Amino acid sequence: MNIVRTNSENSDFINLVKQLDAYLKITDGDEHAFYNQFNNIDVLKQVVVLYDDTEINSAQVNFPVGCGSIKKFDEISVEVKRMYVSPKNRGTGIAQKILNELEIWAKELGYKKCVLETGKRQIEAVQFYKKCGYKIIPNYGQYTAMENSICFEKEL
Template identity: 35%
Template structure:
């Protein structure tokens, strides 16, 4: 059974999972990934959730505020062996709930064209295309989505 735990970006489980995410993205995007790496820093104050399955950390994500009503979902990852079991949906629901508790109304995120499974998941749970924002405005590979939470 999947459970969601709140923690901080300093949690070693989060650090390990993010390392796995970065390795996966490097395979998908090669050298282009270094352009995104800079946008994945500065998460010291991020609200982090870890998905747990039978005592093991199997997925993660976090959010940080973009403005007074909007959060940005970042560092979303589920280990390959447990994908397609609803873990990512639990993670997103946990982040959205936390965002609502803190008074936010909108969740935004950026993914990229070589992650069709991520795009399909986000669309399935109600995220809709939105214009590229922030550092992604001129990036043709970016796919930006948002949802009212």
């Protein structure tokens, strides 16, 4: 596996986000339009894409299987955004590698904390963030009044 730091113009990132949005459209239901307005990727400058290196007919091929990004939240925090792993690659540690890389990058940029929002209906995501040391916090910003939202933070 190979993880690459890039930005939101990366075509593999764009394609993975399209898959994420299709998934969220189903799980968010009627609330999808509300959440989707906060997910513009053009503002994302720190993006990671994880590739699965596979050999096909003696040639090395890199398949993008997961992604995530961070963006400035406040002076000491970044917000984790657009975390996604393709369904057939879930449960293999890919999400943890992506999140670890994002946390390292945030520290390198001088941030002290990561925050994020996910939906209560994304049960696997909620369990994942708890397993990675994220603590539930009061919903922030645009998510304050959203019953489906659950917000987390982690000190770096």
